[in-house]
Amino acid sequence: MVSRLTHAALCEPENPIEVSLRQSFESLQSTLTPPFSLTIPKPGDEYSHTNLAILHAILTEPHFAVTHIKHLHAVVTDGYATFIDALFKIVHFLYPKLLASVKSQVLWVAEETVRVLGIGFDAVLVTLLRQIIGGDFSDGNCWLCLKLVTLFSNQRQCLLDEAPHVLSFALYTFLRVLSDHCRVGGDENLEALRRMEINLCVMIVRLDFRLCLNIGRDFIRLLQDLLHVPEFKGIWMDIVVNPSAFNALGFVGVSQIYRTRTSSRYHLLRISPEMETQLRFLLTHVKLGHQKKHQIWFARKFLNEPERDCVIVDIVRFVCCGHHPPNEIIQSDVVPRWAFIGWLLKLCRKSYLVESVKLALFYDWLFFDERVDKIMNIEPAVLLMVHSIPNYADMTNSLLEFLLKLLDDYDLKHKDLIVEGVSSAFKLLVSKGVIPSLDVLTSSPVISPVLKGALGRLLSGVKVESSNACILARISASPKSSHICP
Template sequence: MDTHSPGTKEEGAWGGSDLPPSRQLRLLHLSEIDEADELEQVWLNDFRDVQAVLAEGGGNDEKVQAALQERASSDKGHARVVNGLLFGNICDRSRSPEFFRYLTLVVRDGYAYVCKQLQRIVNEKFTKMIDRGAVQASPQQIQLLELVRRLIGLDVGNGIDRVFLALLRQIQGGSVRETNRWLTRILLQISIENKAWLLEQLDIVHIVFYTFCRVAADHSDPKLEKMRRQEAALCSEIWRERPAECRKLGRDAVRVMQDVARVPEFDQLWKDLLEQPETVGIRDLGDLLCVRTPNAVLASRLTPEMEQQLLFIVQHVKMGQQQRYQKWFMSRWGLSTSEGETLIPDLVRYICCVYHPPNEVIRSDVVQRWAAVGWLLTTARSETIKANTKLALFYDWLFYERKSKDHPGDSVMVVEPAALLIIRSISKWTEITADLMEFLFAAADDWCPRYRQLCRRGIYNAASECLHLGVIPKTTSGRAGWHLVSAYGLAPDKLGAGLRARVRA
């Protein structure tokens, strides 16, 4: 971490410079047309107060400590002193060790407020801490990561795990930009250096596994081989040390591991899951496939900014007017590039499993989920990503369980987008319906042959649930809309004889 922050050439801010601190140190990189950021202004004002205390101390460390602790004796004063010291830690690299030492001396709540503020900065401001299009991480981002590293090294409680999780979420799937690789590399190093700490964070350790397992698939460039092997080794150790927590990942752990199963460190874990599941904490791989992946895990593969923009499209943009928003989204996140399109299955999983709109949105004229996943399907270019995207769409179909006395039942909302896309495509986009049906039935038999019956039963359960709950509407004749699919599938000019037989069955 040898990149210099803006503060390194302005040490006079603490002893002789005539320039006011506001012109020298900054937290965010805002353009001339951006409005001043309220949080940055608050922190800057609190930093000036800390500066005044240091100036009054005249180099007497004991006097400075006493003055800062006195100011931090009240809740309001504590917040202001901490804000100022955080600003100094992040924005003035040359004196960050000093600010960090003062921070450890004034904290009076076990770092709860520190972690709360850092989590807010990461979630809301991280992408604003660097110029758009920059090829390297900004000094502020570098110092923020260094601050988090120091706090983890102190094993502080009260939320540092949530800060680390928020940083992990800033890793963008499919991005090969140097800034993204840098963030991945630093968080990987922190994880390896603080492995004992990480393995004790039972609320996040499985998401750490999922994150590095997923992004390892993006690091196929030979130049990234070392990092990829480190990611694989860390993930393998996490699973073997914390199998109970990793089981919470459910079926999507299997889906993402398939893409990296040939990486040596993943290879043995994958073989054990298939051949010796008891050695890695599960009774059978089928049991893992029957566990639905938690929403928080799937959402973790979208950055907060990405999630916000995707939700805008499906919550506020009207059907028929979405094309320009979709083009902008594709450009912003690089979905049209060979590297960026690996993000598409993550987006489809989010739409199917995480975003479940209320009835008033479903009945409105905004972009519906089935249309959004249809757009993403057509965005994929390579055959591998097309297959992975369709698997992401139908994944929950393969293991769907209806409610019974022994099972709480899966939500029909996870299979609704695919069901409606099949139905709505019949009249105008018949090739989409044909392609989806072909893939669905092929996946049941070929994706994992040893669980063929499990997958077939899941598809039957999902289709039955869609009919029972009216997800597939009835026609004016009173017949369920699904008969259109059957009729289409049986048409000789649409599908082959083998698939027609599957549909008939």
């Protein structure tokens, strides 16, 4: 009997990807053991079936994997493109359901595709990175982290030469994962994994700093979550006061990174393919007012385990920067992005998580420049504030308060840049008609007079005084209602 690739319930139909691999294997099984035919498979179906059969054999017969990979090397005529495309589909669509033994073989053969520089190996590595689940400390997820951090450490130079973008994706992923792993102590295995992740990230930053510049401003956001780690504190100090330490031609300081918008490709890294499918469905097809059951299912599926709520930060960054619906969706009655983010904020129970989610929501505001930034990245925050005024004024006040405090608290050395960014964001949102006027914020009776005054001075071009931070701190200390936008 041919071995399966996945776990499957009795009533669950077989996945067509697995079926096609198994059928190819069954039809060619007698040709997959030595001595091999000296004839190269003909282009087309014969060649495709041979590649699928060999891949199935590698994944289900680990004791013969070396023989099978040699067979592949002997018959390949397309730079491994057919083989790697099939491997990508397995990882992208089936990884959570794969048997443990198959997952182990997937990681083994993925590294083999790097060694031969097969066409598409970079896509396989990226989709493997996306299978690392934030806030998940299970053995399987930590094993995947370990295997990938080992792979990227071993293949760093090769990737730097052939696919440096993948190395920057790995850096982004492991910086983000480290912020989760550093919150949990007392586990020797996790401590060993943390040390490997730190070593990989520090090596990339110190030796290949141009990759950090490719990431853009979210590199700083992730780095600042790790300043309690001595190695990253040292990196931050060099970025701020000694940028020449990185030997990166043209790098002049942190403001250069602030001004570089992070591509949505990075935000997609921390959203698994399965989660992406559900998010896009909810934000494309579900009508406002009918989203409750979908949101409950989503929370149970992806956020219900201990520590998994940290993924909310990544979801907010993805929704703001990676999911930009077309006008026909925006103008329809589909659940808007701002409403979904309001619901995510309601799920946050830990104060540090609330602050991180708000920073994720407003991060592009701080350095906004319409010449390089996208208005869709900043739209959800202002719409959440405006639409919350009638029934959830505390949401509006808390978000506006947080944003204005950032002017003083985030980076005093670059306060002028941040004030300019936030001011520019507000003005563009009005000029493009996202909101008709800022009077809805500056004149609303339910918004704190102090906040309205600070916002008015910001928009009028008057320098926001540092004393506002003290006033806003007093507001923060006042009791707040627990009402939050649904």
